[in-house]
Amino acid sequence: MSDPKPYIVHFDLDSFFVAVEILLDPSLKGKPVIVGGSAKRGVVSTCSYEARKYGVHSAMPMQTAMRLCPHAVVLRGHYEEYGKYSALVTDIIASKVPLYQKASIDEFYCDLTGMDRFFGVSQYTRQLREYIIKETRLPISCGLSSAKFISKMATNEAKPNGFLEIPHGKEKDFLWPLGIEKINGVGKQTEQRLRKMGLHTIRDIALTPKDLLISQLGKWGEDLWRKSQGIGSGEIEQHWEQKSMSHETTFHDNQLDTDFLHRKLVALTERNAYDLRQDNKLTGCITVKIRYSDFETTSRQEAIPYTALDDELIKKAKMIFDKFYQQGRPVRLIGVRFSQLADDGMQMDLFNRQHEKLNLYKAVDAIKNRFGKTAVSKAVTSGPKNESKK
Template structure:
């Protein structure tokens, strides 16, 4: 007998806007757009009042201002978004048996098997209430037997609501919804489905998986499964378990501060590159130092979720200065990134990070084509010492 799955999906409503309203209550109920300047960049988030005029995230700011010229435009405060995101994460981590931080404002909780001890629906309602009372942020959730249905249920429950799709009711719940409510159905797929007279999710089941495959390739059979309410994705706690790190054990003990700084920059640049390859942002960085007597010390700090070399290098240098015993030679140096969330729109929140994102994409394209060492910051090469840097180990 199979165990009944219970998956909850939490999503902070208009997260960036909600944080700005907490900072300035006079914004409540108004058309607010968080993003670039009035005529540049894209919309990172918008209030429900702005959405009524057709504004949505990822829309060019110029178009958004044409639709809603009276909107209040804010560049946003990234540090505050990270701080509130961590507050919610800590509440969920303290209560949930297993959770996944899918993005800065989105979480999955796996309650499978916990129905022996409590009612999953009532437990999820109580968790939502605690989050709201502690942070004053609106949050919606969907509860279902899998991640996909739970996420769609959350979207239907918004704003600031919740919805439980009981086991066995998945197909009935999905059938009347627009087909592009299914995650992964983009503009091109949606247009193809419309030519097949598929408007609602239930319409998909008029076709066999084989017929859908002929039109949509392998995605056709997957779409048929989704229309039945079937999805097998697991809740994975990468937030705590996953890390990207590198350590450098020097062939001889190094006291040359300029050399050590160059090594730290190079190592941080390397882990930041690996982070971008995984399409993630990091919220925590750790620097590790081992001395000739093998005594080891480390220090970490939280940062606004980022993939940017410059932001991570600045944090690493600050940690090194606080950690290093002045003048003491070093045997090993390490850098580690943790607390990951998916990149998505969060790496392109504002105009300056959009430019930065494009720059790093160009740099990474060169590295991917010609090797990781094809481009490095000027301060890291040539190294100010003739000695070999030692054995570096990536984790």
């Protein structure tokens, strides 16, 4: 029996941050909206299609954006709301497909391979997209094909708020007329090198000997050739609900000292955040677990704006702990778990210097990797070691 044909869907919430802002304030609809820092500082996180007509784009300095579109509405953004709507879309997708990958706060891959035996995959994808729009009131584009990269490119061609299917056997018909800049991962430098080689369309790449591409571009040259032939991966990582990172501590002696418990909570959160960054992940949900001396165990979780930063995570962990810890009850164990994980390439709060902070934490991580995890630690985490770790 031959393997079933792969069916990969890519979903992308259009101008996600702006779309959420419009839900919060409908008067913004149809206006050039920029989510980013102040008009004088920071960078553009995302912008509406009306602002894009003036040449504004993500990661552009705000001063440049304001020169291009001086009448734009500039918003600092409601990042907790973005997290809530992202979680809502994720829950819908999780309930409707057998396997999915949350690639970022606003981007998903779904594997519908095998479903063609029971459903029309194209019709099912259309219905799922329409259901997401109905339930969230957010615009979302999607592509359906045999491979992840083709589906993502189909989504890009379907924007805004559209659907495009590339049938099996029609991959080259879709890809070959497109410009080389349309290939995922081709930046300005690679584009310039390809154009110097006389390659301007994906068809040009496909008709170039593979060995020549490899000699000029190394492994990336081989990857480009394979993509130009419509050959790509359909592998979907297991969805984030089955992924989490956690650490917990059981004390030799039951503890009542809130300051002591705070120190251990900070240490556990730091360890989780370190693991998070080692895997190049962000978390969108944090859970604090408490087991009392009588073995009653309780936990509380809260959705958070996606991050991998110690200070943000520690602040939220302590807040959750303080909310539900029953003062005066001896504690036997505390734990911290991160879930709803996503790749750290997703959009972050750029103008709040998250990227600079993340790079700083990663530099500290590098020191820990070289000299040991205890080489650098916060003063608040130091204290008597009277617990066992799991």
